[in-house]
Amino acid sequence: MELKQYNLYFLYQETVALTKRLFIQLKRRPSTLLAGILQPIIWLFLFGALFSKAPEGFLPGVDSYGNFLGAGLIVFTAFSGALNSGLPLMFDREFGFLNRLLVAPLASRLSIVLSSFFYITILSFVQSIVIMIVSFILGYGWPDFYGLGIVFTTLILLVLFVTSISLCLAFVLPGHIELIALIFVINLPLLFASTALAPISFMPNWLGWLASLNPLTFAIEPIRIAYTQTMNLDVVALHAPYGDLTCKSCISILFSLTVFSLIVTRPLLNRKLN
Amino acid sequence: MNYIQIKDLSKSYSDIQALKDLSMEINDGSLFGILGPNGAGKSTLIKILATLVEPDGGEVFVNNINLIKNPRQIRELIGYVAQDIALDKILTGRELLDFQSDLYHMNKKEKYERIKLLINQLEMNDWIDRKCGTYSGGMKRRIDLAAGLLHLPKVLILDEPTVGLDIESRNIIWQLLKDLKNDGMTIILSSHYLDEIDKLADSLVIIDDGKVIAQGTPTQLKNKVGGDRITLKVREFSTHEESKKISEILSSINGISQIIINKAQGYSINFVVDKEKDLLTKLKVELAFSKFEIFSLAQSQPSLDDVYLQATGKTLLDAEISMTGKRDLKKESKQSMR
Numbered sequence: 001m002e003l004k005q006y007n008l009y010f011l012y013q014e015t016v017a018l019t020k021r022l023f024i025q026l027k028r029r030p031s032t033l034l035a036g037i038l039q040p041i042i043w044l045f046l047f048g049a050l051f052s053k054a055p056e057g058f059l060p061g062v063d064s065y066g067n068f069l070g071a072g073l074i075v076f077t078a079f080s081g082a083l084n085s086g087l088p089l090m091f092d093r094e095f096g097f098l099n100r101l102l103v104a105p106l107a108s109r110l111s112i113v114l115s116s117f118f119y120i121t122i123l124s125f126v127q128s129i130v131i132m133i134v135s136f137i138l139g140y141g142w143p144d145f146y147g148l149g150i151v152f153t154t155l156i157l158l159v160l161f162v163t164s165i166s167l168c169l170a171f172v173l174p175g176h177i178e179l180i181a182l183i184f185v186i187n188l189p190l191l192f193a194s195t196a197l198a199p200i201s202f203m204p205n206w207l208g209w210l211a212s213l214n215p216l217t218f219a220i221e222p223i224r225i226a227y228t229q230t231m232n233l234d235v236v237a238l239h240a241p242y243g244d245l246t247c248k249s250c251i252s253i254l255f256s257l258t259v260f261s262l263i264v265t266r267p268l269l270n271r272k273l274n
Numbered sequence: 275m276n277y278i279q280i281k282d283l284s285k286s287y288s289d290i291q292a293l294k295d296l297s298m299e300i301n302d303g304s305l306f307g308i309l310g311p312n313g314a315g316k317s318t319l320i321k322i323l324a325t326l327v328e329p330d331g332g333e334v335f336v337n338n339i340n341l342i343k344n345p346r347q348i349r350e351l352i353g354y355v356a357q358d359i360a361l362d363k364i365l366t367g368r369e370l371l372d373f374q375s376d377l378y379h380m381n382k383k384e385k386y387e388r389i390k391l392l393i394n395q396l397e398m399n400d401w402i403d404r405k406c407g408t409y410s411g412g413m414k415r416r417i418d419l420a421a422g423l424l425h426l427p428k429v430l431i432l433d434e435p436t437v438g439l440d441i442e443s444r445n446i447i448w449q450l451l452k453d454l455k456n457d458g459m460t461i462i463l464s465s466h467y468l469d470e471i472d473k474l475a476d477s478l479v480i481i482d483d484g485k486v487i488a489q490g491t492p493t494q495l496k497n498k499v500g501g502d503r504i505t506l507k508v509r510e511f512s513t514h515e516e517s518k519k520i521s522e523i524l525s526s527i528n529g530i531s532q533i534i535i536n537k538a539q540g541y542s543i544n545f546v547v548d549k550e551k552d553l554l555t556k557l558k559v560e561l562a563f564s565k566f567e568i569f570s571l572a573q574s575q576p577s578l579d580d581v582y583l584q585a586t587g588k589t590l591l592d593a594e595i596s597m598t599g600k601r602d603l604k605k606e607s608k609q610s611m612r
Contacts (some may be wrong), residue, residue, distance in 0.1 A: 010379045017376030023366045028405075096360030100421070103324050104377035105349035 010107035018101075018115035026123070036081055036127045040073040041134050047197065048138065059199065061229050063141075065101055065121070071198025071224035077131055078124040078155045079190070082162035083183050085120040086170030090179050093170065094187040116167055121159050128155060140163040140227075147226030150233075154251060158219045161258040164265045171272040177264060193218050200239060212226040212240035218254040277302035277460050278323075278429070280545060283317050283332035292318040292486040300462065300477075305455045307475030307492075308464040309578060311593035315484040316464040317357060320433040323462065324354040336429065349380075353427035355436045359414045363407030367398060367417045370406060371424060378425035389500070394422040395453075397446060401581065412443030415604055419447060429460045448474060470576045480582055482593070487585040496576040499584050500531065500546045504554075505539070507569040508561070513540040523560050529553050532584060538592045544583065546576075 013187045026033055044066065051058070051065035062068045089112070092098040101112060128151070143151055173179050191197070193207060194216035200208045211217050221237035225247050229235070233248040245253075275456055278300040281563050285293040292315045296470075300306045308316050317375045321327040323333065325345040334341035362370060364498040368389065376387040393402050395418045401409065406417065415435060422430060432451075436444045451474060455461055465471050471478055472492050508520060517535045520543055529548040534544045547553045561568060567568075582590050 013376050013379055017373050021362065021365065021373055024369065025362070028364050096356060096358050097362060099326055099354075099356060100360055100374070101377065102326060102350060103352070103354045104374070105346050105379075106377060107379070 007107070011111055011165060011260070014104075015111040015118070015268055016113045018111055019118045022115060022119040024235040025088070026119075032084070032145065033123065033127070036077060036123070037130050039080075040077045040127075040131050042254065043138075044069060044073055044131070044134065044138065048140075060201075061234050066135070066138055066140040066141075068199075068224070068226065069197065070140045071133070071220050072191075073135075074128045074131055074151070074155070074223060075128045075194075075219045076159065076191050076196055078158055079162055079216060079219075080167050080187060081124045081127060082120050083166050083187060084160045085116050085163045086166035086168075086179055089116060089167060090173070090176045094175060101218050107135050112273060113269055114166060117160065117163055120163050121156060124155055124159050125152065142228040143223075144231055145229040150226045150231055150247070150251070151223050154219045156252065157251070157254045157258045158215070161215060161254070164258075164261045164269075168265045168268050169267065173190050175234050190214060192215055195224075195238070200241070205241065212238060218245075218250040218257070221245070275302045275335060276300065279333075279335045280319075281333045283319070283322065283329050283334065285315075285322065285327065285329045289428075292484055293322075293329070295375075296481070296484065297332075297487060298479050298486060300460065302460055303458045304476040305451065305456065305461040305463060305474050307467065307471035307478035308462065308481060309468070309471045309582075309590075310464075311466055311476055311590050312480035314422050314481045314593075316466075316481055317462065318431055318484075319481070320357075320431055320462070320464050324352060324431050325349055326354075326357075335380060339572070343476075350425075351428045351540050353422035353425065354429045355419050355422040355430070355432045355435055357437065360419045361406040361414055361417065362470045364405060366405055367402040367409070367413075367420075368393075368497055370417060371420060374421045375424050380425060388424050388426070389420075392423060394539070395450060396420050410440075411438055412440050415439055415443060416446065419450070423454075427459070429462065431462045433464050434466070435463070436467065466594065468590065472578055478578075480578070480585065482582070488581050492578060495578065496612045499576045501548050501576075502546070503574050503580050504545050504547055505536075506543045506545070506557075507540065507571075508566045509569050510540060514541055517541040519564070520561070520566060523564055523566075524557070527553060527556060530557070534583065534587060536589065536592070538589065538595060545581075600610055 003078045037197075039227075047069050048064070048066035054065060059065060059068050067270040089098070092101070102109070106112075126172045132142070132151075169179055171184060173182065194214045195211050196216060200211055203211060217238065225231065225235055225237050234246050236244045236251050276299045280296060282300045283293050283296040284291070296315070296319065310316050310318065318327060320443045322329050325341065325348055328342065336348050336351055339347050339351075362373075365373065371392070372385065375388065380388070393399055396419065398413070398420065400414055400416075401413060406414065409417065419432075419435065422432075436447055439447070448470075451461055451463070453478075463474060464470070475492060476490070477491045478495070479486050490498070506520070508516065514535065514537075521533045521535060524533050524543065526544055530553060531548075532545075533543060533544050533545040536544050558568065578599070579590050581587075586593070588596070
């Protein structure tokens, strides 16, 4: 029997097949997509209403609380989706479907990881766009063209960062119960310990420090700038206790964190998949 | 010609040694059976052959390719049908086969033709476009088998493929395996069903406690254990002492051998009689002399179970029963998870 020569087309073919499977699952069980969209929209309505009578100038640089909140909820949606990205892999591990993939002569088992990245990135974009449209309808603004580029670049970096961690957790933890529990523990505290719901100036000193070290904050602030003013990478986006950070700095930190997480998680993924 | 060579294979899971220096050879184009009770090490061996588990020691060659050093090349040669059927419940059978064929890098034409052929061969036309989550056990097994055969593997590895199946599905699978073998495919079939291995396998190994205890063709192995097998009972449930007395009487009769007291069958006595001699009349006389009456007496040709019995002193059923409750299947499943 003649053995096949492996090439990039095979990697493409298997990655597309794996991604397609995830989208078929999503199409037939759309509750994840709907919940991921509904939750932030409900938050947008409720939190927007909660602070609707706040005095003018209550939040610096924005017209309304909804205007402030939009960026936080977009990031939170992408973050939650990426944090959950390990779940399908965990279920495949538990129910033995992963063995079906591992027995196949994949050009590279990287395709299993790549498909999760593609799926979550596209899913996050769809959810974020819906939230952006709802925010726009509610009068909370729309970023300019350059700002849109910043929004999506930031989201890609965040999704890559969180997805790589979630996929590792899916291999390290013993089962889906533990993974869900961990997601439950991480999700909301990280949201509250960021600038998604309130600026650092509203927070006690310790929480301000936490928020200004939180990766979510580095994603939220450039998006907030994209929403509230003409996009400029050199404008100060975050007044952190350790100093001011521009949009460029926030994105650079997020980029570094993403590269770092990919480097750190790669050996584990390699070990588990090879 | 030997297509697969396994040399001194060993594998441990924490404190359990699943395989102990296992060696065997499998001929090209043959159907090779791996027989043994649950927990004997069959699934571990199968998972090593399927490149899912790395052995602690030993070597495996498939078509002279080192399995441990070149697992991807081996994966191209093999099709694997696991014991626990793992299907994506959301996909339809056709979508699953389509997905699988992409993992094997098949082109569109190949894919279409193979899927169509397998749907017909395994009689899946009526339900192939339903979601896998709605399938019965037999349907799941058939679609799983089709997935393993999509890329026309040189070697098909099946781990207990007919466990819990209805007769119709079992017959379809048996027929397909015979056809595949006739087409030149090498098939490795693990099972704890004696009749399955006896009917299908060209040659087999019997594994117990991680070791090969017998190896050969079914006929060779059965001939080795000698004459007809007798199961004798002097009452429905004897005591050990009573059975021991009877075994002493039997051992004094020339031509009776391999006397075993079978605790699992109410202390019945299993033994072998020489084919050439009419020993049953003599047996009846000797028992009557010692004031024992025959409650039941069954005579049969030697089976693979007798081969196992001779090698281990227990029947396969006894071995299965003794393993019940000893295995922590949840723990084993976690250990085998990536």
